[in-house]
Amino acid sequence: MQCTGNRVFYRSMKLCVIGTGYVGLVSAACFAEIGHEVIGVDINEEKVKMLKEGGCPIYEPGLPELLAKNIDAGRISFTTNLDEGINACPLIMAAVGTPVGQGRRADLSQVESVCRTIGQHTDGEKVFVMKSTVPVGTSEKCRVWVEEEMSKRGVDHHIHLVSNPEFLREGKAVKDFLEPDRIVVGYRDESAGVRMRELYQPLIDQGSNYLEMGVESAELTKYASNSFLATKISFINFIAAMCEQCDADVEKVAKGMGLDTRIAPAFLHAGIGYGGSCFPKDVQALIKTADQLGVSSQILRDVEAINEYQRDTFVRKIESGLGDVRGKNIAVWGLAFKPDTDDMRAAPSIDILTMLIDKGAKIKAFDPVSMEVAKKSLPADITLVASDSEALEGADALLVLTDWNNFKEWNPARIAEALTGKHVFDGRNIYDPKDMKNAGLTYVSIGRS
Numbered sequence: 001m002q003c004t005g006n007r008v009f010y011r012s013m014k015l016c017v018i019g020t021g022y023v024g025l026v027s028a029a030c031f032a033e034i035g036h037e038v039i040g041v042d043i044n045e046e047k048v049k050m051l052k053e054g055g056c057p058i059y060e061p062g063l064p065e066l067l068a069k070n071i072d073a074g075r076i077s078f079t080t081n082l083d084e085g086i087n088a089c090p091l092i093m094a095a096v097g098t099p100v101g102q103g104r105r106a107d108l109s110q111v112e113s114v115c116r117t118i119g120q121h122t123d124g125e126k127v128f129v130m131k132s133t134v135p136v137g138t139s140e141k142c143r144v145w146v147e148e149e150m151s152k153r154g155v156d157h158h159i160h161l162v163s164n165p166e167f168l169r170e171g172k173a174v175k176d177f178l179e180p181d182r183i184v185v186g187y188r189d190e191s192a193g194v195r196m197r198e199l200y201q202p203l204i205d206q207g208s209n210y211l212e213m214g215v216e217s218a219e220l221t222k223y224a225s226n227s228f229l230a231t232k233i234s235f236i237n238f239i240a241a242m243c244e245q246c247d248a249d250v251e252k253v254a255k256g257m258g259l260d261t262r263i264a265p266a267f268l269h270a271g272i273g274y275g276g277s278c279f280p281k282d283v284q285a286l287i288k289t290a291d292q293l294g295v296s297s298q299i300l301r302d303v304e305a306i307n308e309y310q311r312d313t314f315v316r317k318i319e320s321g322l323g324d325v326r327g328k329n330i331a332v333w334g335l336a337f338k339p340d341t342d343d344m345r346a347a348p349s350i351d352i353l354t355m356l357i358d359k360g361a362k363i364k365a366f367d368p369v370s371m372e373v374a375k376k377s378l379p380a381d382i383t384l385v386a387s388d389s390e391a392l393e394g395a396d397a398l399l400v401l402t403d404w405n406n407f408k409e410w411n412p413a414r415i416a417e418a419l420t421g422k423h424v425f426d427g428r429n430i431y432d433p434k435d436m437k438n439a440g441l442t443y444v445s446i447g448r449s
């Protein structure tokens with residue numbers, strides 16, 4: 001960084017981001033936005049073609065505009081050619097997938113492939129930043145994979161390993177990246193630390209919390225954070241189950257808890273449980289790591305069990321309201337695992353709708369943005385319709401599975417008029433039970449009677 005008068009000039013760094021999925025693409029666009037020169041690399045040719053043509057392969061508010069601006073400014077480009085990216089940049093960042101693998105371990109095959117390619121192609125010293133969520137100890141495996149490949153070529157370049165987990169939320173990813181609660185950076189040698197500070201300097205200067213630590217602590221911070229949030233969700237769902245047995249209202253209890261600054265209101269929303277590409281897999285991976293380290297993982301096993309119970313109980317509530325669901329017409333609002341994303345990975349809708357289809361229900365479903373993704377993720381016998389109103393036509397019941405604002409805007413009288421039957425099963429507690437009852441609807445939600 002240089003200061004001339006009142007102006008601050010940041011050193012632009014050359015960064016190669018490997019994997020242009022939800023995290024990689026947002027990171028690449030945001031690093032370009034703060035002044036760096038970024039090459040985004042992906043093995044998915046279709047995705048790279050779309051990016052090169054100015055398209056955006058995922059639904060993420062603000063991302064298309066940010067990409068267009070930085071492509072125009074010449075700060076970001078895309079390629080499928082990994083060695084081109086590796087050799088053009090002193091900083092390489094991996095943002096590839098780490099899904100659940102065999103035995104519920106994190107599957108590190110994409111990470112291994114990236115490490116080996118770096119070992120096969122690197123032409124000099126590099127800082128290798130792991131942005132993917134990886135179990136504690138992975139950095140050591142990365143070192144071995146890279147060095148094995150370099151030794152086959154008879155070269156020995158210094159690869160500085162850094163852990164820089166990402167905490168962005170889909171749907172708010174651009175804002176989360178540019179205005180983060182914290183940036184966590186784990187490294188072993190100070191020269192890597194210096195380069196990471198340069199990479200993040202514009203965000204550090206705007207006041208973002210910048211935490212430096214050892215690599216293992218950084219790796220664990222990510223799993224600890226996601227598992228803690230999943231625990232909050234399962235905890236409030238456990239309280240919701242109690243509320244249903246004792247005439248209490250979980251929304252009131254959650255508010256009473258959340259106003260305590262030690263607890264905070266976020267993630268205290270009772271519902272059909274957590275889903276998405278992160279919480280389920282990260283809880284599983286942390287259980288596995290705890291087992292390997294000889295530490296009891298019972299707390300997280302209970303978190304998972306409650307999460308599964310939420311989906312099963314929701315289906316039981318539907319059956320107890322409608323009787324046998326065979327042949328019943330069911331309207332579904334919301335398929336994505338949460339609003340403002342098209343991501344359906346491990347969405348509760350998949351489990352719930354699969355159970356209902358297996359029991360013979362006929363389903364018409366609508367989601368404001370995830371319809372294309374839904375075609376690939378849901379059983380083929382679910383009918384996907386073009387609007388929320390169309391889903392209601394001829395339906396015996398309505399299920400609300402994602403709390404999109406579009407659905408909150410429907411007033412109960414309008415729902416009662418459009419829905420053929422009377423039953424509404426709200427898995428996200430978006431309506432007031434009294435209003436729904438006054439509109440003549442039989443309304444079942446979570447933790448409220």
Ligand SMILES: NC(=O)c1ccc[n+]([C@@H]2O[C@H](COP(=O)([O-])OP(=O)(O)OC[C@H]3O[C@@H](n4cnc5c(N)ncnc54)[C@H](O)[C@@H]3O)[C@@H](O)[C@H]2O)c1
Pocket residue numbers: 018019020021022023024041042043044047082095096097098110113114131132133134166167168169170277278
């Ligand atoms: N999605 C989130 O909200 C989120 C948030 C924080 C952290 N994370 C973590 O970030 C990582 C990436 O998650 P994601 O949701 O972006 O995944 P994703 O599946 O959307 O993207 C991964 C991308 O990597 C590409 N890829 C795979 N192997 C490659 C290789 N060898 N070379 C180049 N590209 C390759 C894939 O084609 C894909 O485009 C995961 O570890 C995840 O746990 C995700």
